[in-house]
Amino acid sequence: MTTILRLPKLLTGLALIATLLTVTPALLAQNAAVVSIKHFMFEPMSLTVHPGTNVTWKNFDGEPHLVVSADGLFRSPALDQGDTFSYRFNKPGTYSIFCSIHPNMRATIVVR
Amino acid sequence: MSSDSSDPLLNPSRRHALKCLAFGGGTLFVLSGGVLTPFSLHASETDSLKTSGKPLFVQITDSHIGFKKEANPDVAGTLRRTIDLVNAMPARPSMAIHTGDITHLSKPEEFDLAGQLLSGLQIPELHTVPGEHDVTDGTGTEYFRRYGKNSDNRGYYSFDHSGVHFVALVNVMQFKPNGLGNLGDEQIEWLERDLKGRPSSMPIVVFTHMPLWTIYAPWGWGTGDSGAALSYLKRFGSVTVLNGHIHQIVSKVEGNITFHTARSTAYPQPAAGEGEGPGPLTVPRDRLASMLGMTRVDIVAHPQRTVLHDTALA
Numbered sequence: 459m460t461t462i463l464r465l466p467k468l469l470t471g472l473a474l475i476a477t478l479l480t481v482t483p484a485l486l487a488q489n490a491a492v493v494s495i496k497h498f499m500f501e502p503m504s505l506t507v508h509p510g511t512n513v514t515w516k517n518f519d520g521e522p523h524l525v526v527s528a529d530g531l532f533r534s535p536a537l538d539q540g541d542t543f544s545y546r547f548n549k550p551g552t553y554s555i556f557c558s559i560h561p562n563m564r565a566t567i568v569v570r
Numbered sequence: 571m572s573s574d575s576s577d578p579l580l581n582p583s584r585r586h587a588l589k590c591l592a593f594g595g596g597t598l599f600v601l602s603g604g605v606l607t608p609f610s611l612h613a614s615e616t617d618s619l620k621t622s623g624k625p626l627f628v629q630i631t632d633s634h635i636g637f638k639k640e641a642n643p644d645v646a647g648t649l650r651r652t653i654d655l656v657n658a659m660p661a662r663p664s665m666a667i668h669t670g671d672i673t674h675l676s677k678p679e680e681f682d683l684a685g686q687l688l689s690g691l692q693i694p695e696l697h698t699v700p701g702e703h704d705v706t707d708g709t710g711t712e713y714f715r716r717y718g719k720n721s722d723n724r725g726y727y728s729f730d731h732s733g734v735h736f737v738a739l740v741n742v743m744q745f746k747p748n749g750l751g752n753l754g755d756e757q758i759e760w761l762e763r764d765l766k767g768r769p770s771s772m773p774i775v776v777f778t779h780m781p782l783w784t785i786y787a788p789w790g791w792g793t794g795d796s797g798a799a800l801s802y803l804k805r806f807g808s809v810t811v812l813n814g815h816i817h818q819i820v821s822k823v824e825g826n827i828t829f830h831t832a833r834s835t836a837y838p839q840p841a842a843g844e845g846e847g848p849g850p851l852t853v854p855r856d857r858l859a860s861m862l863g864m865t866r867v868d869i870v871a872h873p874q875r876t877v878l879h880d881t882a883l884a
Contacts, residue, residue: 471687498847520639521849522675524706528747536675536706553746554614559702562790 490551492516493565495523495537500555500565507547509569528554544556593633623868623877626732627661628656628693630864631814632834634703636674638669641837641850642858645674646834649687651883652835652864657692663866666693669814669832670701670715670742670779673855681712700725701815702742710743718810724756727765734869734876735768737761739778741793751780751793756800765802773808773874775867781813783829785820786842803827808875816848818861819880830878833863859884 465520471485489510494501495517501557507513522561531553534543545554547569566567578654633649642648655661668688673680688696695719704713713725721727725740739761747753753761763772776782782800783791809827817839822829837850838861847852853861863882870877 469787519849522846526708533708538675556745556747556749558706558708558745560749560790561702561745562788564747564749 504566506568507527515541523557526558584867623870625661626867627663627665628866629667629812629832631669631832632671634674634836636680641852645836649835653690655793668698669777670699671703676706734773737776741778741780748794749790753795762802770806774806776812777812782811789848807883810876810884832865
């Protein structure tokens, strides 16, 4: 008898947790984004984020890479395998990124 | 009377006299057995110069001190072996050039170790240019602190050595969206001024890190604005362009210009397009030494030109 009565409460609790799980990542995505550096490429090659987003680059290649903004706004140290670098984009605009050791590796970050 | 003593070529004192005359070149008419025979004294001297030449300098490149991954866990060791190879040469030249990527990540300790190893070269003169791995901080602070003096920290410079004009260029510090090497207008204008008025018979050697001609654009193997630079070099009778960066030998001759890249002393890279990118290529351990090495450049007379000899570690 008591088990059947508890079920609605359990379902509500589960529903609440499920909602939080779906909403929270979306909230995080507004403030942070990750770019992977893999196989001599930035993945994704084009990323759109809101102003105030902290973008983190992570190098998965055995070869070191650097993350450099073409307009001179920022420059990472040389990133070995596993190293990361972050930059918070506060101003809207289109930012061109490249690797200064392999300058044919290009990417764009659109902030709007 | 034996026929030997009448033959001037077999008579020792006459042979000595003939040898002395040979330095001026030309033709000597010899009276031998009553017959006047033309004897070219010039031939043997120039033949030996034509075939072997005189060692002018060695090129070492892409030592990547600081690299410690699978392709070569001991780049200091292979640089040492390359230096030993140079030191063991029976006729050692008096000059060496390093065409860049001395270090792997521009770190002070990497430059320290590289400098230590390079000082083991039994060659009095060493000239360098930076690779993109040497200037990862953007301004090349560590590179210029150690190697910037002879160019007032500009990175590009020229000098004469044994009658050859050497030009050092930098193409790794002003990358454009095309992803290729870039010289920049200031350096190109300097090059035009530097070459102006020099006799076209003077051999020119140009050295810079990234290839000055397009080998494979998708991997950045080329220099976007080298066209103007090459146009200033076209009028010279002998131009040798030496580069590194691609960790393998690729060569091209265009008119009087010979383009040549050298093997790395650290690790090989895949051939153009054969892989996901221009990174270290891991080969079976017993094959590595055959893919590393250096280049010796000899100067040959008549006509004056360079001859390149690539030597592998094994």
